[in-house]
Amino acid sequence: QAVPGPPMALPVPAGRLGAVPAERAQASQRDGPASWLPAWVQGRSPSSSSSLPACTKAIKALGRQRLWQEAAALLDHARRGRLEPDVVAQNVAIAAFEKAGQWQRAGGLLQDMCSEAQEADVISLGAAISSCSKGHCWTQALELLATARRGGISPNAIAFNSAMSACVNGEHWWWALELFGALVAARLEPTTVTFGAAACALERGRRWSEALALVEEMLRSGVSPDVVVYGAAISACEKGQQWESALGLLRGLRCAKLSADAVAYSAAISACEKGRQWEQALQLLQEMRRQKLNTDVIACNSALSACEKGRRWEPALELLGEMHRSGPRPDVISYNSVISVCEKGKQWHWALGLLRNMRALLLQPDVITYDAAISACEKGKQWSHALALLREMQQLDLHPNLITYNAAISACETGRLWRSALALLAEMQCERAQPDVISYSATISACEKAGRWKSALALLAEMRVGRLAANAITYNAVISVCARQRQWHIALGLLADMRGRGPLPDSITYDLALGACEEGKVWSCALQLLDEVQEWALTLDPLTP
DSSP, X not given: OOOOOSOOOOOOOSSOTTXXXXXXXXXXXXXXXXXXXXXXXXXXXXXXXXXXXXXXXXXXXHHHTTOHHHHHXXXXXXXXXXXXXXXXXXXXXXXXXXXXXXXXXXXXXXXXXHHTTOOOOHHHHHHHHHHHHHTTOHHHHHHHHHXXXXXXXXXXXXXXXHHHHHHHHTTOHHHHHHHHHHHHHTTOOOOXXXXXXXXXXXXXXXXXXXXXXXXXXXXXXXXXXXXHXXXXXXXXXXXXXXXXXXXXXXXXXXXXXXXXXXXXXXXXXXXXXXXXXXXXXXXXXXXXXXXXXXXXXXXXXXXHHHHHHTTOHHHHHHHXXXXXXXXOOOOHHHXXXXXXXXXXXXXXXXXXXXXXXXXXXXXXXXXXXXXXXXXXXXXXXXXXXXXXXXXXXXXXXXXXXXHHHHHHHHHHHHTTOHHHHHHHHHHHHXXXXXXXXXXXXXXXXXXXXXXXXXXXXXXXXXXXXXXXOOOHHHHHHHHXXXXXXXXXXXXXXXXHHHHHXXXXXXXXXXXXXXXXXXXXXXXXXXXXXXXXXXXXXXXXOTTOO
């Protein structure tokens, strides 16, 4: 990924950052100096030589209460009273802005300090960059680092850590890694927080192998990885589909006598889901429950998806029931996974029951739900249910897609409903769900089962017009129906077409062509075909005459 150019200049509001807001200034002119401040602050005289420590203390107190506007006004009040706030007072003000999330004011005050040749220090820098980190303002954090260096301030590890976090939070993880390298080059000692920010950057960048290397480097250097580092590394492995490495890190976390949090477990479960490790995913989910961690619907859905990918419908149903009994409440994604695994397991009755259950729970099924349910009915040869579901989803203003129509047409094929299959194929074109090879093949197969050779032949011609490459299965279906309807010359013509421009005929094709020759009593053609079979070394059905 390309690294962007230099960070933009920090946007600073017009006027001094510590200036009193307009409404505060008006109140001050009307009611006397700082009349809106707490009474114990009002009693301080700006001209008193002892009032700077008191002013600093007051700003600190206001910062603890997140009263940043009052803190800014008090700092400005001190300046106008010729107190000349020192670096300590201004650091306290920056900290007040940081606590209140006012990154622009914190950064602006630091830049004022540097530009006015005041003695800003690493404390000023750390607090200002920390405010940028909380605001996800990575460009401003980098700008402050550059400003500090120009002002002769050498950033410490805390400043680097905050800047790295700002880059990670701002989705610019590669800058965080650049800063990590700069910290090491500056001969600063990385802390656990530093490694945590680097691990998070690697996780965002899906660089799982480097995340593993980072953990190993920490262990070699004697710095103990914390839960943040382990969690980020596990998540990086999850994104890289490295379930074994993710589980290894989780074991390492336990060996370090650290308590894995819900984030680490959820990432490990998701890694197992991507690796089709349904047993491991369910085991981790049970561990989360035993440790009384927050087992949210995302973790449960990952485990359900693992069961779906592993084609394990019984454990998926069991987990769904457990979610209903103990929580969390299943959502549409939960049900979609379970209906999909029931479809793969040819459990059409369960798929329909789950769909009914969704309605009872006021969960709105989506296109994915209906796709899986219709496909389950197709596999269970329940064509009437499949067509009813298709019409039901249309009544709900859900638009069937290619998968939906193909499943419904395949259901019509099993039910020998050639007219319905043709109607659905035509409907697809009206609904802008462009038919593919599967759509045509299933419709041709429905026509073949019903003995409709003309319709099958017309569909094959449509495929050519639409530049869809018919496969051997499609051709075989058309040749089969032509042979059965004593259209041997058409069947042999289709075989010649396959030999001329593909697809290559297989043993089934020749079996069907020989059957067509038998029906037409064209023995010379049959002998010629047998010679071709021997030449291509194809194995025919032993029942072929």
